[in-house]
Amino acid sequence: MSYILETKDAHFSYETGENALSGVSIQIAEGKKTVLLGPNGSGKSTLFLHMNGVLRPQQGMVLFRGSPIKYDKVSISLLRHKICLMFQNPDDQIFAATVEEDVAFGPMNLKLPLDLVEKRVDEALCAVDMQKYRDRPTQQLSYGQRKRVAMAGALAMDPELLLMDEPTAGLDVQMVREMLEFSDELNHRGKTLVISTHDVETAYEWADDVILMCEGGILFSGSVDELFEQEELLHKARLTRPVIYHLNVQRHLRTGEPEAPRPHTLPECCQVFFKNRENIVPGTLYVACVDDRAFDPALIGMFKKHNRGAFGSAAKRASRDMKLDLHHYFNSLEHGLTKASRGEDYLLVTESSLEGLVRDKAGQFAEHTNCEITIVTACRPQEKQGTVNMNVDGVCRMLEREKSEN
Amino acid sequence: MTIVGGIDSLAYRSPALKWPPSGKLLLCVCLLTGSLLSRTVYGPLIVLVAGLALFLYSVRLKVPLFVIYLISGIILFNLLGIAIIAVTQAGAPLYTVSLAGIQVSVTHGGIALATLVFLRSLAGLFVVLFFASSTPVPHIFSALTRLGLPAYIAEIAILVYRYSFMILEQSVQMTNAAACRLGFSGRRRAMRTTGVLAANLFVRSLEFAERSQYALQSRNFSGEFPVFRKPGAMNARWVLCSCAALATVFVAGNYL
Numbered sequence: 001m002s003y004i005l006e007t008k009d010a011h012f013s014y015e016t017g018e019n020a021l022s023g024v025s026i027q028i029a030e031g032k033k034t035v036l037l038g039p040n041g042s043g044k045s046t047l048f049l050h051m052n053g054v055l056r057p058q059q060g061m062v063l064f065r066g067s068p069i070k071y072d073k074v075s076i077s078l079l080r081h082k083i084c085l086m087f088q089n090p091d092d093q094i095f096a097a098t099v100e101e102d103v104a105f106g107p108m109n110l111k112l113p114l115d116l117v118e119k120r121v122d123e124a125l126c127a128v129d130m131q132k133y134r135d136r137p138t139q140q141l142s143y144g145q146r147k148r149v150a151m152a153g154a155l156a157m158d159p160e161l162l163l164m165d166e167p168t169a170g171l172d173v174q175m176v177r178e179m180l181e182f183s184d185e186l187n188h189r190g191k192t193l194v195i196s197t198h199d200v201e202t203a204y205e206w207a208d209d210v211i212l213m214c215e216g217g218i219l220f221s222g223s224v225d226e227l228f229e230q231e232e233l234l235h236k237a238r239l240t241r242p243v244i245y246h247l248n249v250q251r252h253l254r255t256g257e258p259e260a261p262r263p264h265t266l267p268e269c270c271q272v273f274f275k276n277r278e279n280i281v282p283g284t285l286y287v288a289c290v291d292d293r294a295f296d297p298a299l300i301g302m303f304k305k306h307n308r309g310a311f312g313s314a315a316k317r318a319s320r321d322m323k324l325d326l327h328h329y330f331n332s333l334e335h336g337l338t339k340a341s342r343g344e345d346y347l348l349v350t351e352s353s354l355e356g357l358v359r360d361k362a363g364q365f366a367e368h369t370n371c372e373i374t375i376v377t378a379c380r381p382q383e384k385q386g387t388v389n390m391n392v393d394g395v396c397r398m399l400e401r402e403k404s405e406n
Numbered sequence: 407m408t409i410v411g412g413i414d415s416l417a418y419r420s421p422a423l424k425w426p427p428s429g430k431l432l433l434c435v436c437l438l439t440g441s442l443l444s445r446t447v448y449g450p451l452i453v454l455v456a457g458l459a460l461f462l463y464s465v466r467l468k469v470p471l472f473v474i475y476l477i478s479g480i481i482l483f484n485l486l487g488i489a490i491i492a493v494t495q496a497g498a499p500l501y502t503v504s505l506a507g508i509q510v511s512v513t514h515g516g517i518a519l520a521t522l523v524f525l526r527s528l529a530g531l532f533v534v535l536f537f538a539s540s541t542p543v544p545h546i547f548s549a550l551t552r553l554g555l556p557a558y559i560a561e562i563a564i565l566v567y568r569y570s571f572m573i574l575e576q577s578v579q580m581t582n583a584a585a586c587r588l589g590f591s592g593r594r595r596a597m598r599t600t601g602v603l604a605a606n607l608f609v610r611s612l613e614f615a616e617r618s619q620y621a622l623q624s625r626n627f628s629g630e631f632p633v634f635r636k637p638g639a640m641n642a643r644w645v646l647c648s649c650a651a652l653a654t655v656f657v658a659g660n661y662l
Contacts, residue, residue, distance in 0.1 A: 054623045077626050085624045092617040093625070095568045097544045098418060101634050106625045108632035117634065137418050137542075139571040153625070 002065075004030040004161050004192050005051055005083070009060035012046060020046040021057070022216045028161070028194055033187050035203040036196040037227075038213035039238040044196035045088065047213070048163050051194075052085040081110055084159035088166040088196075090146035099141070099149050100125070100134040106157045117156075124152035127182070127313050144175045151179075155186075162186065164195040168202060177330040180206055185312055188357040204228065204242035205265050212237055225262060244269050261368045267337040271369040280343035282371055285336050285362060288378040289352040290318040299378055300324055300347065307339055308347040312354040319349050333358065337365050340373045347378070412472050413538050420464045422540035427549035427637055429644030434537045436648040440655025441529050449659020450525035456651070457532030464540040473539075477531065484527050488520035495519055543567045548633045549640075557630050564631050565618075572614065577607050 005028040012021040020043050028034055036044045049055040050062055053069055053076045062069045069079055084106070087093040096102035103124050107117040125131040128148040133141065141149065147167070154162060167183070168176045180202065187193050197203060203210055203224065210227050212220040214237040220227050227233070228245045241249075244263055251273060252259040263269040288299055291314070300308055309332025310319040319326055326349060328335050336346040350358060359375055366372050417423065422430070441453040465473070492512050499511030544567070547560040580603050584590065589599035 049620060049624070052624045054620050073628075077628075080624060080626050087617075087621055087624075089617070091572055092614075093621045095565065095618065095622070096631075097414075097542055097564075097568065098635075101544070104634035105632070108634055109626035109628060121634070135418060137415050139575075140415055157625075 002030045003027040004065060006063040006066075007047070007050065007057070007060065008063065010047075010050060010057040010062065011059035012050065012055060012057050019216050021050070023060070024213075024216070024218055025060075026211050026218060026221055028192065029209060030192050031187075031190065032192060032208040033183065033206060034192075034194045034209045034211065035207035035224075036194060036211050036213060037198065037200065037203045037237075037239070038196070039198050041215075042213040042237070043216040044213055045165050046216075048085055048165050048194075048196060051161075051163055052083055053079050054085075077110070081157060082159055083161045083163065084154040084157040086150050086154040086162065086164045086167060088169055090143070090150035093150045093153060094138050094146060097137055098134070099130060099136050099138060099152075102138055102149060103134075103152045103156050106153055110157070120156045120158060121152075124156040126317065127155055128152045129313060129317060144171055147171060147175070147179075151182075159191070161192045161194065164193065166197055167195055168197065168199065174330050176202075181311070181330065181333075182313055184357060185354060188354065188360075198239065200228075200234075200239050200242045201244075204245060212239075214238075224264075247273065261370075263368050265334060265365075267334050267341065268365060268368045270338055271341045271365075271371050276342065282373050283340040283342070283344045283346065284374045284376050285340045285358070286345060286347045286376050286378045287355055287358055288347060288349050289355065290315050290322075290349060291351045291353075297322060297324055300326070300349075303345065303347040307344055309333075309335055309349070311336075311348050311350040311358065315350045315354070318351075324349065333361055337362065337373060341365075341369070341371050412470065414542055416465060416470065416473075416539040417542040417545075419466075420540040421466065422460075422464050422536075423542070423545075424638055425540065426640040426644060427541050427545045428553060428640040429638070429648075430537055430541055431546075431549070432640070432644060432648045433651060434533050436652035437533050437655065438530055440652045440659065441526050441533075443656055444522075444526075444659020446659055446662060447522055447525050448662045449655045450522065450529045452655050452658050453529035454525055454532060457529050457536055460536040461532045461539060464536050473535070477535075480531055481528070484524055487527075488524045491523055492516040492520040544631075544633070545637050548636065552639070561629065561631055569611075569614070569618070573607065573611055576610055576614075577603070580607065580610075 007024050007026050010021050010024040011019070013019045024043070024047060026047075036047065038044050046055065050057055053062070053071065056071055064079060064083065069075070094102050096105050100121055103121045104117050107120050112120075121134075122131070125134055128151050130145065130148050130152060133145065133149075138146065138149065147170075151164075151167070154164075164183070167179050171179065183193055183195070183206070195202075195206075207224050209222065210220070210224050211218060212227060212233060219233050219237055220230065228241050231241060234240060240246075244266075247269070248259060248262050251257060263272045286299075286303075288295060305325070306327045308326045309328030310316045310324075310326050311332045316329055319329075326332075332348060336348050339346045348358060355377065362373050362375055437453045437456060441450045444450055462469070493510050493516060495513050495516035497513035497515040499513055500517070502509055502511040504510070544564055547555070547563050551557060551560045584599045584603060588595070590596040
């Protein structure tokens with residue numbers, strides 16, 4: 001496995017003399033989603049500042065792709081091009097007067113050509129759905145909007161590694177879900193992501209790897225399941241097991257059913273914990289891509305109102321622009337998997353580049369629950385190997401056939 | 407929202423936002439100079455009409471309530487001033503009143519001077535309001551940098567501008583928090599709370615400055631604020647237009 005970033009025995013203390021980092025050695029795997037988990041004051045933000053080269057370890061070193069970071073002006077500028085940090089408080093990060101000026105700040109500092117900066121600003125604002133606020137003064141935005149602008153500012157740097165310090169802190173439920181979905185999307189597009197949080201639920205559901213920090217040191221580094229097996233470590237870090245993990249342990253103790261494979265998400269939890277009354281054949285998850293020329297909005301009417309949703313930032317935007325009558329604009333994939341596992345069909349409006357992510361998530365669901373859900377790509381005229389594709393008539397016929405069978 | 411924040415948001419919505427800031431500044435300076443050089447009321451009157459038209463264009467004919475309050479306050483203050491001017495000029499009295507045994511007379515010269523001063527101040531007010539409501543602070547400093555203002559002064563000014571909003575927001579939050587816990591009940595307690603607030607605001611601003619420094623560094627800040635969407639640059643048309651405005655006002659104010 002290749003590591004994009006490592007720290008070796010990093011020590012750091014602030015002017016107060018308090019040890020913020022004491023011998024931190026971690027490895028961040030490339031292409032993965034890593035969570036830096038720890039209580040408040042455990043040194044997560046300080047470690048992020050080291051990863052981005054803002055702070056320099058007083059002892060030890062930070063390595064990017066196996067080479068120690070150099071702190072001269074040119075090297076550090078190149079490093080910050082590849083590793084970008086999104087601050088916990090957006091007000092710390094945003095200092096330009098308008099939204100687009102702030103998003104352009106990083107790329108302009110990289111001395112990129114103006115047309116490229118323009119392109120990056122457009123893409124970043126579109127990605128966080130803030131393009132209609134681009135001329136707005138930043139002080140007039142709500143906290144959630146400022147958080148999006150901060151995210152866009154980081155994305156406009158087009159980094160290989162994106163560090164997000166408590167990205168979900170202070171956000172409402174919808175924004176938290178959207179932020180996590182968007183992080184999945186970024187990861188699927190090839191970015192390595194590290195988020196810091198003290199929220200064990202987020203860590204358990206979202207992360208591939210987890211690093212547990214406490215009082216400036218590392219208590220654990222490894223997979224999520226391995227961490228939550230060690231309850232004493234969590235107690236040491238003033239954390240608890242996630243609710244889903246805890247419920248699964250209780251299910252095992254009370255019913256004798258095997259603990260593994262463990263459910264990590266709510267749809268998996270529903271499938272594992274609650275048996276269907278009758279033997280229900282799983283439904284189908286229909287995937288329609290808005291960027292497909294053959295995409296036909298008429299398809300939406302073929303599904304029940306509560307069985308259609310949008311997944312992916314571009315798909316959500318396009319769906320709103322086209323005024324598609326969709327019910328779920330966040331958590332749609334989770335709803336789709338839950339409904340399909342209950343034998344219903346669900347239409348997921350997304351974009352072709354995210355089809356793979358949908359299939360990965362369905363694969364993960366099958367792995368954790370032994371419930372195989374068929375995925376059908378709707379509106380695709382051309383056949384793709386290994387997938388079932390059909391046009392609107394095909395979907396219509398299939399739905400009718402299923403109805404008559406039931 | 408504060409008056410500064412309000413005017414700033416007006417500027418970002420103004421149809422004159424993209425006009426060159428230095429061009430706007432030159433035009434305003436020419437109009438104000440013309441008004442000051444005028445000996446009759448015609449010059450200031452022209453400037454008043456021009457300033458009012460430009461201001462109304464800048465706010466798209468929708469004058470916010472806080473601007474109306476602002477204008478009303480200034481007019482009231484001016485009325486007091488011109489009343490004093492009207493009664494303190496020498497000449498044959500037009501009208502005399504007795505106030506607590508003192509004879510106060512309004513003269514011809516007094517009225518003429520008071521009218522001129524009133525029109526000048528009103529004209530100046532609308533010209534300045536046009537400039538403020540169409541030019542955000544960063545644009546002003548961007549233009550001044552082009553005119554030779556050292557980059558570090560522009561940098562400090564832009565940072566002060568940006569963070570003053572944050573400090574204001576913070577101070578409002580702290581004041582509310584103190585008020586919730588009866589910090590302002592009674593004069594002595596209010597004074598003590600205000601002192602504590604001021605001291606803590608200073609400490610908070612230092613912490614904030616440190617975090618901002620980290621944020622600037624992490625975004626590759628190299629000591630200069632790049633401007634992405636530059637406002638238009640001044641050209642000969644603006645210079646000609648401003649000179650023409652000055653000449654018109656001067657002629658009207660002195661030879662009509």
